Every structure is written in C-alpha cells, then in structure tokens.
Amino acid sequence: MAEICSSFPTTGSLYFWAAHLAGPRWGPFASWCCAWFETIGVIFAIGAQAYSGSQALQMIILIATGTNKGGGYFASKGVFLCLYMALILIWAVVGGLLVIVMLPLVAPSTQPASYVFTHFETSPESTGVSSIPYAVILSVLLSIYSLFDYDASY
Known part of the structure; x- marks a missing residue:
C-alpha cells in the first residue's frame, strides 16, 4: 500500500486507499476509522515524544553528574514531570510562534x-x-x- 500511495500521490491518500481496499460497502467506514486513528496517533505522538525526550534529558543529567552508583543526580518524579511539561510547552509555544512569526516573513506577498x-x-x-x-x-x-x-x- 505504501508503494502504491507513493507512486500515485493524492490528497487524503490514506483515506482513499483505506476506502478502496475495504470495498464499496465498508469503504466509508474504513476511511472514517483511518482518519480517527490518524488524529489520535498525532495527539498521542506528541506526548510520547515529550516523554522520550524527558527520559533522554534525565539520563544526560545523570551521566553528566556521575553515574547512578557514582552519586549522580537522578531526577525525581516531580522533576521528571516538570521536564516533560516544559518540553510540551516549549514545543507548543515555540512551534506556534515560529509558524505565526515566520509565515508572514517568508511569504512572498500577503x-x-x-x-x-x-x-x-x-x-x-x-x-x-x-x-x-x-x-x-x-x-x-x-x-x-x-x-x-x-x-x-x-
């Protein structure tokens, strides 16, 4: 399916191919499910990426201050949660501002x-x-x- 979609790019190709492969009877339902799985995946992917980033930062801090046995700093649950929330806020605010500020700057005409x-x-x-x-x-x-x-x- 990925090869077919990349060979024939169409807007909404996931939904089109889900409907096409499911057939005329189940096609609309397959497209609807595909769209909702996509939306849910995008929402949870942001949280999962922030969680992974927080874990990476926690390990970088631990290694930079010494290992777990060497007296290094291992972030508590509260500090880890703050790292997680900070990453989400940075991505939301910086990402949003980047789009809002850069779009008018790089647009050829408005x-x-x-x-x-x-x-x-x-x-x-x-x-x-x-x-x-x-x-x-x-x-x-x-x-x-x-x-x-x-x-x-x-």
Missing part, C-alpha cells in the same frame, strides 16, 4: 486581513460547494490536517 476574513472562493461549478459556512468548516478542517500532520508523514 493579503490584508479584511480580504482574508471576508473573501471566500467556493467555486460551485467545480466543487459543488456554494455555502459559505460549509466552506469555512472545510477550511478549518484543512488547517487541522496541515498543522497536525499530513497523511501520516511519520
């Missing part, structure tokens, strides 16, 4: 805020979408996929 929040391209002739509220909901979903993870890149 539109004014009035254009961004009031102009909608629904293209009903090509998409069939003519409802502006529906287009707004779809645009929010697109940003979620773009910011959290795009088609299971990890």
